[in-house]
Amino acid sequence: MPSAVSSALSRSSADPVDDALTAALAAVRAHIVAVGAANPVVALDGRSGAGKSSLARRLVAAWPGRGRVQLVALDDVYPGWDGLAAGVEYARQRILSPHARGLVGVWERWDWETGSRAEAYAVDPSLPLVVEGAGLLTPEVARLADVSVWVDAPLPSRKARALGRDGDTYRPHWARWAAQEDRHLAAHDPAGLADLVLSIP
Structure with a gap:
């Protein structure tokens, strides 16, 4: 049963999103410490637009341990606007599975302008790894993660954040991407797979 962190106590704050991310970070850090790996x-x-990227950056900056932490954003992995499921499977095969087996993983960034794979990156299995992206929590991925997190947020907030960040580049594809997220939720119930369910306003 996943534990949940709510932003309810921070609604009177001048910046409730920041407060919620601060609480979310504390909860994730506690889970990492409990794993002890x-x-x-x-x-x-x-x-x-839920807040995954913001939380991931904060987590890497405030990692509860010493040394380097590797961060992979699936926005650099998805093979285009119809590639949610394919990007997650690519990440599982090239990044997460090798890490779990103690092997170096190698993945290639997706160049959205050329529509092809670009430069390659290595993932060191001896170092901590944070992977963030929509569609990530499938049963197969959940088995490879020590801490799995579902970040939830209301549609109006998500859409405002996502379009505010990516603007006209994303706007024509919003519904197309949301439909892939809908299929992921229906097929995998990621909130049910998560160790932590976090709520961001």
Whole structure:
């Protein structure tokens, strides 16, 4: 049964989103400490604009341990606007599975302008790994993660954040991407797979 962190207590704050992310970070850090591994894997899932990327960056900056932490954003992995499921499977095969087996993983960034794979990156299995992206928490990925997180947020907030961030580039594709997220939720119930369910306003 996943534990949940609510932003309810921060609604009177001048910045409730920041307060909620601060609470979310504390909860994720506590789970990482409880795992007690030198190289834990944290998987962050949530719909577009929920706050995954912000939480992932804060987590890497405030990691509860020493040394370097690797961060992979699935926005650099998805093979285009119809590639949610394919990107997650690519990440599972090229990043998460090798890490779990103690092998170096190698993945290639997706160049959205050329529509092809670009430069390659290595993932060190001896180091902690944070992977964040919509569609990430499938049963297969959840088994490879030491801490799995579902980040939830209301549709109006998510859409405002996502379009505010990516603007006209994303606007024509919002519904197309949301439909893929809908299919992921129906097929995999990521909130049910998560160790933590976090709510961001």
